[in-house]
Amino acid sequence: xxxxxxxxxxxxxxFTKTKDHFTILENGYVIVKDGxxxxxxxxxxxxxxxxxxxxxxxxxxxxxFNDMHIHAPQFRxxxxxxxxxxxxxxxxxxxxxxxxxxxxxxxxxxYNILLKGLWKVGNMRSxxxxxxxxxxxxLLLNMFLECGLGAYVGKVxxxxxxxxxxxxxxxxxxxxxxxxxxxxxxISDLVHPIIAPRFVPSCSPKLLCGLGxxxxxxxxxxxxxxxxxxxxxxxxxxxxPQFPNYGSxxxxxxxxxxxxxxxxxxxxxxxxxxxxxxxxxxxxxxxxTSNCNLGSGMMAVKKFINRGVPVGIGCxxxxxxxxxxxxxxSYALSVSKxxxxxxxxxxxxxxxxxxFYITTKGGGSFFxxxxxxxxxxxxxxxxxxxxxxxxxxxNLYERIQQFIFLGSSENIRERFISGNxxxxxxxxx
Amino acid sequence: xxxxxxxxxxxxxxFTKTKDHFTILENGYVIVKDGxxxxxxxxxxxxxxxxxxxxxxxxxxxxxFNDMHIHAPQFRxxxxxxxxxxxxxxxxxxxxxxxxxxxxxxxxxxYNILLKGLWKVGNMRSxxxxxxxxxxxxLLLNMFLECGLGAYVGKVxxxxxxxxxxxxxxxxxxxxxxxxxxxxxxISDLVHPIIAPRFVPSCSPKLLCGLGxxxxxxxxxxxxxxxxxxxxxxxxxxxxPQFPNYGSxxxxxxxxxxxxxxxxxxxxxxxxxxxxxxxxxxxxxxxxTSNCNLGSGMMAVKKFINRGVPVGIGCxxxxxxxxxxxxxxSYALSVSKxxxxxxxxxxxxxxxxxxFYITTKGGGSFFxxxxxxxxxxxxxxxxxxxxxxxxxxxNLYERIQQFIFLGSSENIRERFISGNxxxxxxxxx
Numbered sequence: 088x089x090x091x092x093x094x095x096x097x098x099x100x101x102f103t104k105t106k107d108h109f110t111i112l113e114n115g116y117v118i119v120k121d122g123x124x125x126x127x128x129x130x131x132x133x134x135x136x137x138x139x140x141x142x143x144x145x146x147x148x149x150x151x152f153n154d155m156h157i158h159a160p161q162f163r164x165x166x167x168x169x170x171x172x173x174x175x176x177x178x179x180x181x182x183x184x185x186x187x188x189x190x191x192x193x194x195x196x197x198y199n200i201l202l203k204g205l206w207k208v209g210n211m212r213s214x215x216x217x218x219x220x221x222x223x224x225x226l227l228l229n230m231f232l233e234c235g236l237g238a239y240v241g242k243v244x245x246x247x248x249x250x251x252x253x254x255x256x257x258x259x260x261x262x263x264x265x266x267x268x269x270x271x272x273x274i275s276d277l278v279h280p281i282i283a284p285r286f287v288p289s290c291s292p293k294l295l296c297g298l299g300x301x302x303x304x305x306x307x308x309x310x311x312x313x314x315x316x317x318x319x320x321x322x323x324x325x326x327x328p329q330f331p332n333y334g335s336x337x338x339x340x341x342x343x344x345x346x347x348x349x350x351x352x353x354x355x356x357x358x359x360x361x362x363x364x365x366x367x368x369x370x371x372x373x374x375x376t377s378n379c380n381l382g383s384g385m386m387a388v389k390k391f392i393n394r395g396v397p398v399g400i401g402c403x404x405x406x407x408x409x410x411x412x413x414x415x416x417s418y419a420l421s422v423s424k425x426x427x428x429x430x431x432x433x434x435x436x437x438x439x440x441x442x443f444y445i446t447t448k449g450g451g452s453f454f455x456x457x458x459x460x461x462x463x464x465x466x467x468x469x470x471x472x473x474x475x476x477x478x479x480x481x482n483l484y485e486r487i488q489q490f491i492f493l494g495s496s497e498n499i500r501e502r503f504i505s506g507n508x509x510x511x512x513x514x515x516x
Numbered sequence: 517x518x519x520x521x522x523x524x525x526x527x528x529x530x531f532t533k534t535k536d537h538f539t540i541l542e543n544g545y546v547i548v549k550d551g552x553x554x555x556x557x558x559x560x561x562x563x564x565x566x567x568x569x570x571x572x573x574x575x576x577x578x579x580x581f582n583d584m585h586i587h588a589p590q591f592r593x594x595x596x597x598x599x600x601x602x603x604x605x606x607x608x609x610x611x612x613x614x615x616x617x618x619x620x621x622x623x624x625x626x627y628n629i630l631l632k633g634l635w636k637v638g639n640m641r642s643x644x645x646x647x648x649x650x651x652x653x654x655l656l657l658n659m660f661l662e663c664g665l666g667a668y669v670g671k672v673x674x675x676x677x678x679x680x681x682x683x684x685x686x687x688x689x690x691x692x693x694x695x696x697x698x699x700x701x702x703i704s705d706l707v708h709p710i711i712a713p714r715f716v717p718s719c720s721p722k723l724l725c726g727l728g729x730x731x732x733x734x735x736x737x738x739x740x741x742x743x744x745x746x747x748x749x750x751x752x753x754x755x756x757p758q759f760p761n762y763g764s765x766x767x768x769x770x771x772x773x774x775x776x777x778x779x780x781x782x783x784x785x786x787x788x789x790x791x792x793x794x795x796x797x798x799x800x801x802x803x804x805t806s807n808c809n810l811g812s813g814m815m816a817v818k819k820f821i822n823r824g825v826p827v828g829i830g831c832x833x834x835x836x837x838x839x840x841x842x843x844x845x846s847y848a849l850s851v852s853k854x855x856x857x858x859x860x861x862x863x864x865x866x867x868x869x870x871x872f873y874i875t876t877k878g879g880g881s882f883f884x885x886x887x888x889x890x891x892x893x894x895x896x897x898x899x900x901x902x903x904x905x906x907x908x909x910x911n912l913y914e915r916i917q918q919f920i921f922l923g924s925s926e927n928i929r930e931r932f933i934s935g936n937x938x939x940x941x942x943x944x945x
Binding site for chain 1: 592594595596597598599625629805808809810811812813814837838846847849850851853854856857858865867868907908914917918919920921922924
């Protein structure tokens, strides 16, 4: 009989079962069995009296962050080229950088720094775009497997409207994608391949059709970009004038909820597009820092939440600069207040608990039972020491507010994924 | 004959003479005589060959930051109560906290943490609101004098529409203000008193009139809040229906450029109000983090710049959470992009150099020849080590971009004001 591994952690427990409320246990306990949460308690139940307790004292224990959108190969470019709009930014800064990932040594160096960064900021699981390059994508998958962080990693597909050096042969793009699916599907609980067409303007109908078929054949998840930018919207409309909205193009090709799907940005989504997302269970991924940096616009994230579309949040490096989802969370709150104001208060701003929810359980649900401390959830957690408020007295709810608005990765003391305490990645690949 | 003190600093010199361009000297020199910049150089002039050089190697030397708006007594409340609008926020969170400053022990503790914070983030000069309390205001002035940071500190005036515990007797408010002006004017190059009516809704006509007279009599500068929030705008309109705009009320009472004046927020300023500011030389102070946090709105800062209104930037704690003007600067860029988008591109976004300019020379000009390294400017400077980009190669302009979008106070190595290298404040008051 296999012996169960039981851990008990003590601290101020914070999580969001529902989007509307924080669950807060002052000096509470979370009991973890084989990496999964048994439950949270205000005192240790009789049956666990003899299990040793790891006591984090006055620190917080909260679910770790789930990043729904990051481009690994853009990590070197963070903070650069942010005075131009999306399409210019792609062609003048981003595509030239992505081209470098045909060189595996360069790729390894970038991934190395990226993975240390993800660990540092407590993004224990991420949806990660790579470039078109098959070998670099495999390298990134391998490095995730080695370091213990969770991810879906997608080889990007693009066969039209790109510079020559990034324009794929359609057949080869599909073959490379299938090779990665065959090699990496099912080999790990934490690291998976995902299908990642760049976006409609970069993909021929034939490519989209082939990717939809691969998604079906391998029951593989999908991620892409949707309704991000005005110039992009016009381009898509001119390419597919017969379609009622951008999302319906992905839908036509079987890339819009036929398998689990995340669509990033959704700034200019029409009511019909939002309804299609709800019906198909497509995740809307909010990237407020990126959207502000590139001048794209402000997503009405509350509208998606109100209508029952599943919502997560992402740093979208390098449209976004900071990979810390604490920064992105407070930006989301700001943007939602401006959206509310400009809608004449027809749309309420995000509540604090909603911002926390989408950053933990909302996005986490794409990965499984992730982002909460309810029974059966994976114990993905951060231990937080909020040392910026050493001097004054605050109650726990005030400290949570301050963590969201003033906190940073400097406050993170421990990082768990599925019950394992993960140490900083040190690669020797 | 007094011997001159000459210092030479070597590093990558960055500053903005004009708003449209960075001046960048790779491995340059700045020569400082008696605390003032002689000039910047690519090699050391003959006359200075024998002066020892402080070599900061691959680090940047840039003007320090000038914060045009912070409320010292709100420092404890950073990050709290940011899910309500301005007027509710004042009455439920901010006024109760400000009331505590009748207790000088409490006040001293808060100021202590505040001043360490200002030093840490490189805000070498600040415009600081205190509470209504005379003694606490004097304490704050004394603590600024002791620690060597620059400031204008204002005792706040409010005699109507406040809770009883903060409603001043009008005569006493004026007497207290005058006592501070008499005691502190002219005693220091770095620390000065300033007249600080809270805002029109908090001040009776008699109080505004008296403050206007004090400003004239003592030729004292003025700071207040202007056109920040929709509810506030309606309240002001109902109080002064005969005035064409909010600013013209201050103007009527001699508090709008008759002496040097800074007005914060200016989100709902009409064209006429902006023109009055230009004509009177009133500074517009941009507080994008605060404006987003409180859901107030987005100031069209570029409009003020284009029309020739002097512009600075502020953290506005505790409407704003982070006192680092690096954070505020990148927020200003974001907000300006959204304003541009919502104006259908009639207004261009801020350029990077403009954001840097208003944070250094723009706001600095209120304090004197501050915020640039042109000849005759005070050597107010920061030494920056951008260690978040250890691995990759970047040119200097890329590094400046990354500092603005990714930098933090962790990157600051040295802090100068008027040529003096300032150490962390350690108070024994």
